[in-house]
Amino acid sequence: MIPILLAALLAPSTPETVRAAGNPILSDGRYFPTDPAPLVDGDTLWILAGRDEAPEGVNDFIMNEWQLLSTKDPASGVWRHDPAIARPEAVFAWAEPGRAYAGQMVKGRDGRFYLYAPVLQRGGGAKDRFAIGVAVADRPTGPWRDAHPSGPIISQQTPVANDIQNIDPSVLIDDAKGGDGRVYIYWGTFGRLRAMELAADMVTPKGPERVVTGATGFFEAPWIMKRRGTYYLLYAANNAGPDSPCTPTLYHACQAYASAPSPMGPWTYRGVVLRPVSSTTSHAGAVEFKGRWYLAYHTADATGGGHFRRSVAIDPMRWDDSVSPPAIRPVTPTKAPAPPPRPxxxxxxxxxxxxxxxxxxxxxxxxxxxxxxxxxxxxxxxxxxxxxxxxxxxxxxxxxxxxxxxxxxxxxxxxxxxxxxxxxxxxxxxxxxxxxxxxxxxxxxxxxxxxxxxxxxxxxxxxxxxxxxxxxxxxxxxxxxxxxxxxxxxxxxxxxxxxxxxxxxxxxxx
Known part of the structure; x- marks a missing residue:
């Protein structure tokens, strides 16, 4: 029998309808959704997000759960908010509570949804205990269960030893035109980026683990996608300096990107998609929805927001098809209309x-x-x-x-x-x-x-x-x-x- 506490953690919270006047989508400071990962399923655009819960003035990533935003039309401003769809300790028996960092949700070829989640592994003896687990559900809202109960699919000890912090997973099922249906996962932070193929079951590492190069200024938050036969890698970069095209200051990050002719490269740096925003961290994901591309990212612009109280925003992303490979045009972040500034x-x-x-x-x-x-x-x-x-x-x-x-x-x-x-x-x-x-x-x-x-x-x-x-x-x-x-x-x-x-x-x- 499932304990009452665990049953409560597994139970979905009540969704609510949000009418956003602009960015950020949730702006009143009751919830701080962060690290957006968009997903299209049919006529709905979903955004998986973590939840910042740091009290005002606390400089720490206090993140205990994941949540969802969804809409059938981003321009309408009408969104559904599903809070608390999953918590690390409720989904993974081998995980500690908290540190529900940036994950991604994808729809498998079997019609089920897979959540790739970085969590803290309980025990194990690794120098850094961040590990990536996979959960599965029949719906984006859950309930989620561990798809690999024996433990994480990536850590400092599996599938092969590595010495990086294993967070920020991004997954591509190469079903787009010209693809072969194979599954690829990318992850990493602190300037170290890795990639690996997964088996068709979406959870078994197929290897080998590869070091990704060519992503100039890479810091963290990779996002893998494909368009018209070209592979694109978005990522948070912080190659800082007064003349940097990315950021003048080390703590901030921009969203840069690279392209490649195959999922494993070789990668070529192409430029900056999004300049630094109001939060020091930058985390983004891009997706095509109903014929238009969108960039989801986070800022510190909500009421009471800050570097550790971030909120999801979304803006159209456009392409320049006059060059080869097609380039991503820089995205200008927008905000909800505000009253005129006071004298x-x-x-x-x-x-x-x-x-x-x-x-x-x-x-x-x-x-x-x-x-x-x-x-x-x-x-x-x-x-x-x-x-x-x-x-x-x-x-x-x-x-x-x-x-x-x-x-x-x-x-x-x-x-x-x-x-x-x-x-x-x-x-x-x-x-x-x-x-x-x-x-x-x-x-x-x-x-x-x-x-x-x-x-x-x-x-x-x-x-x-x-x-x-x-x-x-x-x-x-x-x-x-x-x-x-x-x-x-x-x-x-x-x-x-x-x-x-x-x-x-x-x-x-x-």
Whole structure:
């Protein structure tokens, strides 16, 4: 007899109808669906997703279950939400609870549905216990049962020993035109990508396990698909740098892609499909539905969203068939209509930001200085910073406007992971001050607090300028200095007005 608790875990939750005005599909913050994996079955588009459950300010992937979104017309905005369709410990007797990471659901040639799920293996002795199991069901909503009860089909110990983290599976049944019906699985993270053939039963590794190369910048989240005889591999890339076509900062990722003439390659990098979004992670899947292609991905744009509270979005994906092989055109993410921004005194929102260490270490992101976002527990790309192994005794950050602005106050929010006076890590500045440009840099006389408990406010008589600097002196001793970091820096005018957009190109120097 199934225990009452397990029966409750296996029982499907009540679905509800959602009417989305745009992206993200679930926007009210009650559920955070993440890591989307789309699937078409007949006249319905399904999206398998995990569920982010991290409390506000907790930087951890707390994910206990998978859920589903489905629609018969993405443009209608009408979706069905099936929460809690499966949990690792309820489906796999050998799995621990939690860590219901990115999986994929496919429809087998036998008409049943197969869920490829990365979960934590209980015991086993592997250095990294993430393993990939397969569940099977007669319907996408379940109930799901283990299709391979003897254990995972992929781990660090099976089918052959590997030393990668075995997550993010993506599966292709090559039934499209010119295909042979064979089954292929791809998986990996942290820059290491693997592929392998599965037997027709959808669960037995047929091998050999192959190292995939040619996917420039690969970080994680592979997605395999086929169109018109060409194989395409989408993936999260984070080859970061100021001139990178992917991302300026290491923690963010773009969606890049490669193509190949066969499921096992050789793969050729082709470009970027989706630039970094509001969440640091990027996970996407693409599918053709009723003659149109769609890209499902996640962002941090829902109410209460964040890097660990992500939500699924979907937009059309278009092809350029004038080239060979056909190219995927870049996808521009959309959002649900929002009310006009409130008037604000913060004219920094319309400034171009630069710094003494521009372009800066790739773990930080200078665009975060004036994005209007302050997080409870920020990650490095949520701030400007200058930490390296050898930090300078001083640094500055600067705003430039296309036209002069009038200011009478400023607010700055410092970040620190070491106490005041430290000579290592990131610490509050020992001192700082503001300067404005008037045929030269002129210091603003004021009181300059250096705390890290919220915004530090400076008020001063009005000045009109096109450039403003915050000059910071680092703490330290004996020639060693701590790094400096700022989450947000506001430049305040005497009166409020509608915010102006940031310049698309840098204004002329001061």
């Amino acid at each position: 604000t005194r913060n004219v920094a929102l319309g400034a171009f930001a630069t710094a003494s260490n521009a372009p800066g270490p790739v773990q930080y992101w200078i665009a975060a200085l004036n994005d209007g976002v302050v997080r409870t527990s920020p990650l490095p790309p949520d701030m400007w910073g200058n930490w390296t192994q050898a930090n300078p005794p001083s640094a500055w950050i600067e705003y430039r406007w296309p036209a002069p602005v009038t200011l009478n106050a400023s607010r700055i929010r410092f970040f620190a992971d070491h106490p005041a006076g430290a000579s290592e890590g990131v610490a509050p500045p020992a001192a700082w001050h503001l300067e404005y440009w008037d045929k030269g840099w002129r210091r603003i006389a004021a009181r300059y607090p250096t705390g890290i408990d919220g915004f530090q406010t400076v008020r001063f008589p009005t000045v009109t300028t096109r450039c403003l600097r915050a000059v910071m002196e680092a703490s330290g001793m004996n020639g060693r200095h701590a790094g400096l970091a700022v989450q947000e820096w506001e430049a305040l005018s005497p009166g409020a007005a509608a915010p102006t957009p940031r310049p698309s190109v840098a204004p002329k120097s001061c």
